[in-house]
Every structure is written in structure tokens, then in C-alpha cells.
Amino acid sequence: MKKITFIPFFCFLLLTLALSSRIVAQSLSTEDIKAQMIKDWERAKAYTVDYLNTMPPDKYSFKAVDSIRSFAQQMLHLALGNLFLMSNATDAQPLAWGQADLEHSPAAQNKDSVMYYVTASYDYCANAVKNMDLNKWGEKKNLFGFEATRYGLMIKTFEHQTHHRGQTTIYIRLAGIKPPQERLFD
Numbered sequence: 001m002k003k004i005t006f007i008p009f010f011c012f013l014l015l016t017l018a019l020s021s022r023i024v025a026q027s028l029s030t031e032d033i034k035a036q037m038i039k040d041w042e043r044a045k046a047y048t049v050d051y052l053n054t055m056p057p058d059k060y061s062f063k064a065v066d067s068i069r070s071f072a073q074q075m076l077h078l079a080l081g082n083l084f085l086m087s088n089a090t091d092a093q094p095l096a097w098g099q100a101d102l103e104h105s106p107a108a109q110n111k112d113s114v115m116y117y118v119t120a121s122y123d124y125c126a127n128a129v130k131n132m133d134l135n136k137w138g139e140k141k142n143l144f145g146f147e148a149t150r151y152g153l154m155i156k157t158f159e160h161q162t163h164h165r166g167q168t169t170i171y172i173r174l175a176g177i178k179p180p181q182e183r184l185f186d
Helices: 002-020 030-054 071-090 111-131 150-174
Strands: 140-143 146-149
Touching: 030 071, 030 111, 030 150, 071 111, 071 140, 071 150, 111 150, 140 150, 146 150
Parallel strands: none
Antiparallel strands: 140 146
């Protein structure tokens, strides 16, 4: 008897919820995608700056093991990757230091230098996206023998920086420090 009265009530409840919650679909423009990408680069910059500020300056030379990059080298690799990959995606003129071997330059390994190069690379990426002609986003390019659209290369650039920032989480934890809180929805 209880089952019989529960089923109509459940159906009524579902119908009420379905009618009261209208889903309104909106079209997504290329301008919307561009604006989101710029916002994501700005968020990623802030998140990476949190990482740079979390690691004490005297730990920038820290390596989890001898055969891998130091914390500073990981962050400098991230910065150089941002310039290299985004310049290939957008044809934006890379910054003057984009060809330097910063990972092996002792002068680039301190916190102030790393902070400069990393933040400049994020600004470069955000500006490259801002200035990129949306009509060219679908053009195909070859990089390392792989073909991708310019848009696809911009996404891969974002993925690269996320990967290397993520690797430094282990460095921070091994230094006995809690990593920054994720900024996924900032």
C-alpha cells in the first residue's frame, strides 16, 4: 500500500522539479572562449605566484633527487615553455630572453629572477591570446612533427605550465611546507 502512494508522489516531485528549473542554453562565441582563456592565464599566473612565494628563497635550489631540475629550474622551464609554445601558437614576437638558457644560469636561479621571468611569461601568454586574431585560431601548424590548430597549441601551452607547476608541489611538500590552495574557480 505504501509503495502505491509513494510512486505518484515521487512522479509529482520529479515533474515539479523539471518544470521549475528551466535550463536556458546560450550560444558560446569565439570571443567568449578568448575571454575565458585570458582569464585562465591570469588565474594561472596568480596561482603560480602563490607557489613562488610559498617556497622559501633559500630552497629555490632544492631538488627532490640529484638527477632532476631544482625548484627554480622547474619554474624557469615553465617560463621558457610558455614563451616558446605560445609564440609558436600565435606568432607573437617572443621576449628577448626567450632563447636564453635560464635553467643553467646561476644568476637566474634566485627568487627575484625566477619571479620576474615566470610572471613576465604569464603576461606574455595573456597578451598573445588577447592580440591573436580569432580568424586564425583554426589554422594548422606543425610543431615537433605534430600538426595542431593554433587554438590547440595554445591549450597545450596551458597544459605544459600546469604540468610543471604541479611537479613543484612535491618540492614544496618535501621541504616540509603545505602547498598553496588550488585556485580552480578564482
